[in-house]
Amino acid sequence: xxxxxxxxxxxxxxxxxxxxxxxxxxxxxxxxxxxxxxxxxxxxxxxxxxxxxxxxxxxxxxxxxxxx
Amino acid sequence: xxxxxxxxxxxxxxxxxxxxxxxxxxxxxxxxxxxxxxxxxxxxxxxxxxxxxxxxxxxxxxxxxxxxxxxxxxxxxxxxxxxxxxxxxxxxxxxxxxxxxxxxxxxxxxxxxxxxxxxxxxxxxxxxxxxxxxxxxxxxxxxxxxxxxxxxxxxxxxxxxxxxxxxxx
Numbered sequence: 001x002x003x004x005x006x007x008x009x010x011x012x013x014x015x016x017x018x019x020x021x022x023x024x025x026x027x028x029x030x031x032x033x034x035x036x037x038x039x040x041x042x043x044x045x046x047x048x049x050x051x052x053x054x055x056x057x058x059x060x061x062x063x064x065x066x067x068x
Numbered sequence: 069x070x071x072x073x074x075x076x077x078x079x080x081x082x083x084x085x086x087x088x089x090x091x092x093x094x095x096x097x098x099x100x101x102x103x104x105x106x107x108x109x110x111x112x113x114x115x116x117x118x119x120x121x122x123x124x125x126x127x128x129x130x131x132x133x134x135x136x137x138x139x140x141x142x143x144x145x146x147x148x149x150x151x152x153x154x155x156x157x158x159x160x161x162x163x164x165x166x167x168x169x170x171x172x173x174x175x176x177x178x179x180x181x182x183x184x185x186x187x188x189x190x191x192x193x194x195x196x197x198x199x200x201x202x203x204x205x206x207x208x209x210x211x212x213x214x215x216x217x218x219x220x221x222x223x224x225x226x227x228x229x230x231x232x233x234x235x236x237x
Contacts, residue, residue, distance in 0.1 A: 021081065023085075027074075043087075044126050047126060
């Protein structure tokens with residue numbers, strides 16, 4: 001089986017209706033995601049913040065920002 | 069850059085959501101992108117209701133999405149009586165339609181005739197209101213729609229669903 005993209009938990013063709021309950025399917029690929037956030041991160045990787053690449057940080061508290 | 073918008077459809081008892089559907093075929097099974105040839109509607113019955121929503125997946129630099137309108141163009145077929153019903157309406161909007169396992173019977177609130185031309189104002193809400201808007205990723209209320217037929221209806225017809233929104237830069 002080929003490796004799944006980050007955030008995907010399977011393909012809809014390999015899962016039962018019960019397993020798909022509440023899940024998010026990418027209509028273009030059939031990939032299944034647990035949450036909408038996971039789906040959006042797959043669809044728009046350019047919008048995902050990568051830890052340690054915040055080049056515009058103006059001295060704020062990163063931990064506090066992440067916890068908020 | 070413009071916002072990225074897709075049409076999603078929910079199916080099954082568990083509300084499985086398929087993002088970015090590519091067709092709106094309606095018939096005798098509850099599935100996104102269903103095959104109408106394999107799942108035709110027998111005259112005298114209703115199709116499974118469709119629960120769909122307009123989903124903004126990225127704002128693309130825009131500030132607001134609102135004024136959602138849905139309508140159908142093209143006829144439903146010849147012979148008998150066909151009716152395309154929906155919860156979409158420009159006045160006395162019933163608020164956000166709650167999802168329930170799709171059925172082939174009438175659904176409360178899904179009783180308006182689907183417009184066959186662009187409505188004069190919004191007919192699908194956001195957050196339960198026709199004046200609602202999205203300023204970030206998010207979805208519209210569910211659009212529920214279903215086709216009813218009588219026993220004289222002729223099987224097979226093709227029409228087009230239209231989904232429209234305003235985008236503010």
